[in-house]
Structure formats: C-alpha cells, structure tokens
Amino acid sequence: MSYFTSPEFLRVLVLGLITSLHMTWRRLVNQLVPVPYLDEFFHVPQAQAYWLGKWTQWDPKITTPPGLYIFSYMVNSVRDFVSLDFKPSLNEWRSTNVLLLYMLLVALYILTAVERKTVSHESILQREFSIILFPLIFFFSALYYTDLFSVFTVVLAQIFWSAGTSAKGSSKFLYQALHLAAGLVSLATRQTNIFWVAVYLGGLQVLESVRREIGVEKLHDPPVSEAYFEDVPTTSISLGQSAFILVPRLLLDLWPQLSLLGAFAGFVAWNGGVVLGDKDNHIATLHLPQMLYIWPLIVFFSWPVLLPQFVHLPTFRQRLPRLSTTLVILTLMLVTVNLNTIIHPFTLADNRHYTFYVFRILRQHWLLKYVAVPVYYVCACLVLGALGGPTTEPRRPHQSPSRVLYGDETVRVSWVLVWFVTTSLSLVSAPLVEPRYFLIPWLTWRMAVPEYIPQSSNEESKAVSEKKSSSGHGPLAPRSPTSLQAILRVAASYSNAIELTWYAMINLVTCYVFLYRGFEWPQEPGSVQRFMW
Numbered sequence: 001m002s003y004f005t006s007p008e009f010l011r012v013l014v015l016g017l018i019t020s021l022h023m024t025w026r027r028l029v030n031q032l033v034p035v036p037y038l039d040e041f042f043h044v045p046q047a048q049a050y051w052l053g054k055w056t057q058w059d060p061k062i063t064t065p066p067g068l069y070i071f072s073y074m075v076n077s078v079r080d081f082v083s084l085d086f087k088p089s090l091n092e093w094r095s096t097n098v099l100l101l102y103m104l105l106v107a108l109y110i111l112t113a114v115e116r117k118t119v120s121h122e123s124i125l126q127r128e129f130s131i132i133l134f135p136l137i138f139f140f141s142a143l144y145y146t147d148l149f150s151v152f153t154v155v156l157a158q159i160f161w162s163a164g165t166s167a168k169g170s171s172k173f174l175y176q177a178l179h180l181a182a183g184l185v186s187l188a189t190r191q192t193n194i195f196w197v198a199v200y201l202g203g204l205q206v207l208e209s210v211r212r213e214i215g216v217e218k219l220h221d222p223p224v225s226e227a228y229f230e231d232v233p234t235t236s237i238s239l240g241q242s243a244f245i246l247v248p249r250l251l252l253d254l255w256p257q258l259s260l261l262g263a264f265a266g267f268v269a270w271n272g273g274v275v276l277g278d279k280d281n282h283i284a285t286l287h288l289p290q291m292l293y294i295w296p297l298i299v300f301f302s303w304p305v306l307l308p309q310f311v312h313l314p315t316f317r318q319r320l321p322r323l324s325t326t327l328v329i330l331t332l333m334l335v336t337v338n339l340n341t342i343i344h345p346f347t348l349a350d351n352r353h354y355t356f357y358v359f360r361i362l363r364q365h366w367l368l369k370y371v372a373v374p375v376y377y378v379c380a381c382l383v384l385g386a387l388g389g390p391t392t393e394p395r396r397p398h399q400s401p402s403r404v405l406y407g408d409e410t411v412r413v414s415w416v417l418v419w420f421v422t423t424s425l426s427l428v429s430a431p432l433v434e435p436r437y438f439l440i441p442w443l444t445w446r447m448a449v450p451e452y453i454p455q456s457s458n459e460e461s462k463a464v465s466e467k468k469s470s471s472g473h474g475p476l477a478p479r480s481p482t483s484l485q486a487i488l489r490v491a492a493s494y495s496n497a498i499e500l501t502w503y504a505m506i507n508l509v510t511c512y513v514f515l516y517r518g519f520e521w522p523q524e525p526g527s528v529q530r531f532m533w
Helices: 007-032 040-051 067-082 090-114 127-133 135-140 147-165 169-187 191-214 231-244 247-253 255-271 290-310 313-319 323-340 345-349 354-362 368-388 413-427 435-448 457-471 483-493 495-516
Strands: 519-521 524-529
Touching (some): 007 127, 007 495, 040 090, 090 127, 090 147, 090 435, 127 135, 135 495, 147 191, 147 435, 191 435, 290 313, 290 323, 290 368, 290 413, 290 483, 368 435
Antiparallel strands (some): 519 524
16 A cells, blocks of 8 residues: 555545645634624633733623633743744634644544544544534634633543543542643633533543442443333443442542532632623523434534444334333423423524524424424434444344444443433523533534444455355345445445535535625624624
8 A cells, every 4th residue: 555545644634634724714714803703802802901910800791710811821921932022912812722623633532542442543534533623613713712622621631531540559649630630620611511520520430430340241231222211210220229339439539520529619609600700691590402402403413423323224223212212202302392491582682693593493483392392302312322333234143242332342321321411411501502502512422422434345245155154045145235225334434524524514604604794783883793603
C-alpha cells in the first residue's frame, strides 16, 4: 500500500479539509459580524473587564459562572507575553473557542484510548471527526459562547475518571484528584455540568466498583441488544442490592464525585439558587417533555449512526419493544404532553432561533403536540437501540457468540440507566428548550454507540461457507438478501461517511443563513438579526 493511500495519510487530508472549512467559517464571521452578537453582547464585555483587572465587576444578566472568561484571560495572557502592545479585540476572544475546538479533538482521542474502546484502525472517518463537525459544536466554535469550554471540561473530567479506574495506589489517588480539579473547573463554566462530572461519572464509578467486587456474571445486567423493558427495573434492583453491601468501599471510590456535590451544594447555598444572574427568567421548573424532545433531535442529527441497526432486518425486528410495553410508554408520553407542556416566553418571542419555528408548527393545531408523541417514541427506540450495536444474523449453536464491544464490555442496561437518569436531571428542570442543552447528552451517547466495522469480503465468504456446511447443502447457495436489505447493508457500511457529509451539509446551510440571510426587526431598524441555533 502506498503511503498516499494509507488510512493515516487520508485521515490527515480529512482533518485538513475540516480545518479549512472551520477557518473559513471563523474568518467570515469576523468579517461579516464584527460586533458582538446576541449572547456575545454579555460575554465579551465581561471578559474584557477581567482583562482590565476589574475582577469584582459582574453583569447581573449573565447566568453562568466565569470559567470561560478566566480561561480566555489565561490564553490571551500567553499571547500578551510574546507580543508587544497586545490588546484583545472581539476576534481574540472568539479565537478562544477556535483553540478549544482542537483541544476537544485531542481530548476525544485521549478518551477513546484511555477507555480502550473498539475502533477500526483502517477507518479513515473516525468518530472524533464527526464530533468536532457536529453542527452545535462547529457553529459556536466561531463565536464567543461558553458551550465548547463546557464540553471540553466534561470530557477532561471523564478522561481522569476513566484513567483512575484502572490505576492503583498513589496513581489512582492522583487521577481522582485530577478528576476533582477538572470537575471544579467544569462547574465554574456551567452549573448543570454537576450532573455530568458528579452524577454521571459517579454512576459509572458505582457500576465499575460493583462489577469489580461482585462480578458481572452475578449481576442482572444484560446487553442492550438482548434486553427487554422489564430488565430495567430488574437491573436497578440487582445493582441497588449489590451496591448496598459495598457502601464503605463505594464511599472511598466516590470521594471525588461526593466532593463535587458538596462544592455545588455550597455554591447554591451561597448564591441563594443555581442561576447566578437574571433569576426571574431562569426559574427551575419541572419540564418533563424535555425528555421527549431529545429523541427526535438526536435522530435528526445522527440518523446515519442508526443505520447499522438495519444490517439484518429480522434481528432488528426482534429487538423492537413488545406491544404492551409500547402502549404503556405511549400512554405515559401522552399524559406528560397533556399535563406538563411548557413553552417559555423567550421561545415565542425570539424568531432568530430555529426552536421558534419548531414550536410555531406544533402550536398551529392543538392535536399536533399529541400526534408528535409516536414520533418521540419511535425516535427513542432507534436511539437506544443503536447502543446495542449493529444487528447480525443469529449464530448457530456450534459457533461462538458474537459480542458488540464498548471498551472491554458490551453496552449494558446499567449504562443506559445512568445516562438516562443524568440526562433527565440535567434537562427536566429547564423551562427553556435550546438545542445546546442537549449537547453533552448527545456527546456521551455518541461516544457510547459501538463502532460498526463491516465484514471483509474474506470474512463474508467464510461465513457463507460455514452456513453451507452447517445446513448440509454445500452445493446450494444461500438465499440472497432482498434489495432493501442489501441497500441498508451498504448504507450502514458507509455510515461514518454519511454522518460526516450530513453534518457538513447542515453546517453549510446554517452558516450561510447566519452570514447572508440577516433581517431587521421593525422596532430595531438598522440592526441586523441573524438565524442561529
């Protein structure tokens, strides 16, 4: 194989293309939007105040802690050290997120290595490329928003937690201390990160400790691909009983997460609430439909990731929930929509955000919000089903069982429980629906979905030969798959490329609309308003 056709070289080309697109986006934003826009109107002056040494100055309209401003101060201080007469402008503050995009890319690679996830070294389009091109990450990387730093700190905390699970002695304590430090930085960026650096990683730590002390085989914790709805409460009870007898050990293993929870509780007591400023418009409210909206959002963005479920349709049909389960969940969803649908005034008042138009459609007729319920359910089944990995033809008794790997283990019901609980806690208290709120839930889900590695032609031939010999009809060829099945199989084998292309198309449209399809409000003539997430 020539070096110029090797996967390593082609990966460099793909990353170069992504970098070129990103730098073009950044340059155009700075050229066409030379003044702070929307939330930048609050973030930039606050960062500028810190740069001028006004550490006690605070804009009461800002609701999140100052982590990003302090990080930006540190980055620009380095630039000030090597440059004469350095004066940060809007461009320099925005460049913080440019740096963070590539720091996030490196962190994702490290996380994959530390967790020893199964990846194809022959794969050119690795999932890290798709993540940094994900529209909500790519779009805000050119603006001075807090999202990239928030995501980066959560990934950093997970790196240290994961490294600590396999370490011992003083090394383990060091990684736990680093996890605590990264978690505190994450909390200083966004308050809701407490659910990801403490609750989510704490839940994973409980699973890790219980499996290590009790053994996976003694727990009721089936793989997602083999689970039914009733396995959810059974797994919860099994884990609860096992964890109860290990409480002293768990307290030792969970000290970083418990310390983070304690620090967060202290902040809430000192601040008189979770939100720093503008408390009147950001009141915590029970908003259960948030856990309905997340499923179509993930499907919209990540439908290519779902394609490997359809590699073998008979197996896919076996994974679908039972009718009784479907009826129960649909009923609960309908009740939730009927009793707890909340539409924040900001959503209806600001036509610059895409959510404004989504909810305008849902409000055109009172029945539409109920018609959407089956869509929520189907999307949820597909999103959770993707964690079971690609469907495969059932193995014969004499063959070894197949396993879909996530690190060293299959994705099990227990992980879904931890992820679902954490996602619920982080979303259901927010009355405002913003796509950015779903960013970390999407990221943790995306990193957990097993990578689909198509069989090579030699493996397929071997599988066909085994099928012939086991059936006793060697001369007869097996029944060829249907045209639909063949199309789905080919589409699944190119799911990474389709995902990357899909994200590039979304970015092309949304970035173009933001830059070149501005409009004016009658009450603010001369001020350009721009569409954005």
